[in-house]
Amino acid sequence: MTNLGELASGPPLEAAIIGGGINGAAIAREMASRGMRVALFEKDDFGFGTTWRSTKLIHGGLRYLEHGDVRLVLESLRERKWLLRTRPHLVQPLRFLLPTLPWTRRPAWQVGLGLTIYDVLAAGGGLPFHRRVSTKRASELAPGIRENSGGFTFYDARALAPERLALELALEARAMGAAVFNHTSVTALDCQAGKVVGIAVEAGGALWRVSTKRVINAGGPWVDAVARLAEPEATAILGVTRGTHLVLEPEVLPTRAAVLSTARSDGRVFFAIPQGRLLLVGTTDERFEREPGSVAPTRHEVDYLLEEAQELFPAAGLGKKQVRYAYAGLRPLIRGKEGPAAAISRRHDVLDHGERGGPGGLYSVVGGKLSTFRPLAREAAGRVDRRRQTRAPLTRLPRHAFAGPSRNLRIYGPAAGEVAALGEDLICEHEGVTVGQVRHAIKNEMATTLSDIMLRRTGLGWTAGRGLCCAKDVASLAARDLGWGTEERAAQLEKFHEDVRRNLPNVDEVLT
Secondary structure, eight states, X not given: OOOHHHHHHSSOBSEEEEOOSHHHHHHHHHHHHTTOOEEEEOSSOTTTTTGGGSOOEEOOOGGGGGGTOHHHHHHHHHHHHHHHHHOTTTEEEEEEEEEOOTTOSSOXXXXXXXXXXXXXXXXXXXXXXXXXXXXXXXXXXXXXXXXXXXXXXXXXEEESOHHHHHHHHHHHHHHTTOEEESSOEEEEEEEETTEEEEEEEEETTEEEEEEBSOEEEOOGGXXXXXXXXXXXXXXXXXXXXXXXXXXXXXXXXXXXXXXXXXXXXXXXXXXXXXXXXXXXXXOOOEEOOSOGGGOOOOHHHHHHHHHHHHHHSTTSOOSGGGEEEEEEEEEEEEOOOSSOGGGSOOOEEEEEGGGGTSOBTEXXXXXXXXXGHHHHHHHHHHHHOSSOOOSSOSSOOOSOOOOSSOGGGGGGGGGHHHHHHTOOSEEETTTTEEHHHHHHHHHHSOOOSHHHHHHHTSOGGGSTTTTTTXXXXXXXXXXXXXXXXXXXXXXXXXXXXXXXXXXXXXXXXOOO
């Protein structure tokens, strides 16, 4: 595995990719598959930014039909089919109920027509077509739902752990020859004669300068900040919006199916998605102009989502006592005209700064969504070198589905057996997480901090208790494998608690 010192003393990279979210990881994977000498740099951890904080849906773009964007819908449906086939351990079908409520914006015939068109576009995708359902059937699917007039069911898909999807792509890129780094910041872009020639990289208090012919800026919400390393006066290219979600733990789940509805107060799209014994509700869509690292749920958003959940499930007893945490993420979309945030295009683009009067060899990735990383990666790779074709498929097919006793191990797909072999004793009895999962994160998945392990490898942070019940035990195990002394273990625990308060705050921890 190439280290930073070897990278700095070696020949120039063909491309340095900045940002280890789903798009940056996919671009690294695609370029490596074409035999290119590339490196991926992520300042925090893989999937940390937008990827980690989404609604976790791999949807075909039903909402985009409203805007007549058939091409984006077709692309989304094609990628949904591909993900269901190639990543069944991480992407699974999800049945939705679309109820007809007193405040539903569109008449039933119009909704049915839209779903019929959606079915036609998705033909051959392997999921059932939509169905009209009666009031009785709607109430069976969602016992806690408000009085309704029936509605429709249809299928889309969800990612069980989007951050692990990004991680898999990054690790596959490394296996194909890419140099891959997390917790490594790019602090400067070096330009000569109007072209990018290198980058400055900081990790562990040391600084390296790495030569590169091109830079792919896949910084997500930080795209503008990265671009300004080369062009301090560059015009903003992002139209960032914030989406906030709540995770509740009702005494009894009010729905068996995922519910797609509209908010009673303002007509926004509103989701309620069962996740085990938890219920995910969201989302907001507000323009965001501040520093991306400051994103956090607001009290207004928490109140709004909770009130809408109560309107949808009035008898479920949902209140602040049932809220386990909230989280907020940013959508790094293409900057557009003033107007509703929801109207900003979800299409992706790869911008050539040289064509816009900036430094040659610098490309910025903007827009897109969780499910369309593959076509974006192909476009980015094609911009860099149109001559080379893919030498290997973007993913290997899982060799088998894990059928062992632990539900948690299934998210590892073909690697589940390796994880089990590292230790099947439970380290968190509440959530069924094993010693092997922690050791696998350290040994095989580039986890170097307690937050990496808890929040983005094992998924403990996403549970009702946010992993706080077992953090000390995980830290003790990690300390042995990572060589932490007493002081470092304490520092890692403190940092994890800080990360939980900042990224997954409970109601009392929401500050603004």
